[in-house]
Amino acid sequence: MNLQNILNEIEQVDSEVYDRLKHVSRRNMFSMFAKKAASVAAPTLLASALNKAYAQSDVVVDVLNFALTLEYLEAEFYNVGMDTPGLIINLDRNVFGQLQKHENAHVNLLKSVLGGRAVSKPRFDFTAKGAFPDVFRNFKTFALLAQAFEDTGVRAYKGQAPRLIMDDPILTTALRIHSVEARHAARVRELRGLKGWITGNESGGAPPAVYAGEEAVTHLEVSSLIPGVPYSASTEAWDEPLSKEDVLKIVMPFLE
């Protein structure tokens, strides 16, 4: 299956929804959307419009296929890495073996949830068109990309969670994957000599887009800059979401 078509489809789903509802801002829409009670206790025209626009299954399928695409990427990355003689040695095999196990489990889980609507596995180019030519020959490059994929995964799930607010079981499953990606990310970061948490938008050599916006210090309009707390901690304490569009920009070079 051609992944570009899938991605185009995904974006089309969004733009349709926003076109239909362009009188409300994205943020307002989410807030209104969040008032699930509205559709039950006090039906309104808007709530009804939202229900139609966000036909639950379409949104869920969209989010899950997006997630599945990222999980395919991670799973294959670790599958190839673990199978490449001499690339990952000694104790690091514990780390990447665990990551491999989890990402393959995520793929299987998402595929089982999606059933016939699951997208097929794309073909990957982990050199990113030559940007990382030694990805499977040089452990440092491999670990760098592992960090980039894991931290991107954390941000991607975080960005999609609000879209699942209407579907508790799926939301909870996504959150349960999200925190595992964060465990992974922290471990890979430490293995590379970084802190497990993200300071500012420091990329540690990864593509800067992976960490763009991570330096945010405002959350629901509350500042996390606090007297006596280092700036570093004020940013480390808060992971930031990425939109699907921004995630796809990061991931696209790794797709054939």
Place this chain on the structure above:
Amino acid sequence: MEQLHKDPASPKQRVSVLPVVPVNIGRRWFMRYVGVTAAGGVLLSSCAQENLNPITGPGETSMRGGRAGDVVELGSGDIGVLNYAYALEQAELRFLELVLDTRYDGMSTKEFQVFKDLRDQEITHVDFFEAVLGSFAIPKLTLDYSSVNFRNRDSVLTTARNFADLATAAYNGAGQLLTDANNLATAGKIVSVEARHASVIRELIAPGSTYFAGDDVVDPATGLDPAKMPGEVLPVAQQFIKEIISASRLPMA
């Protein structure tokens, strides 16, 4: 395999959405969304509360700290869920402060830095909930960690791991209780940091192993972290909290 079907028979606690009253309280603008439902809940049920010691919690000014034995009512709706998180964050922060006060025997430079980072980060989480909840915030809790031997590395690391794993599972379970997408998004910004903490603490306990995301916590078949509901989380946290946390008005699902 996880059951991921939609379950129409499990509606969330529904509270009618009252007209939004413009509230000009600066950075706490979002209370427009969460404040309305919680305030209604408090007003409706404030006289039906048990006759224990002074009730503190949402709706009362909580500038003072709580006192041992007080019943602390978390409240309803998103407010209740955020207070629940606030209680956990308070408990976590106090623990970390005590870790840094005592410094167990043989604490390495790296370990000190980890605990300092955790402490500083949790300060921002606690401050956030305090600020965002405003007058709906539960009081400062009275915390008792006499069961932890702060001089002992194992005791401290085990407790730190338990807290980080618990917080991660608690946020994972609480996400579905939130009704406002902004609140959900913000909880998401915290939970992954809690998971990072868990990973790093676990690596301190068992370096070079799979323990950072071990099979004891992440289901090896599904690759999923636990999600725990308040009914499972609060009894664990309660053992360190001298006030009595009441979650009776929290949304159930």
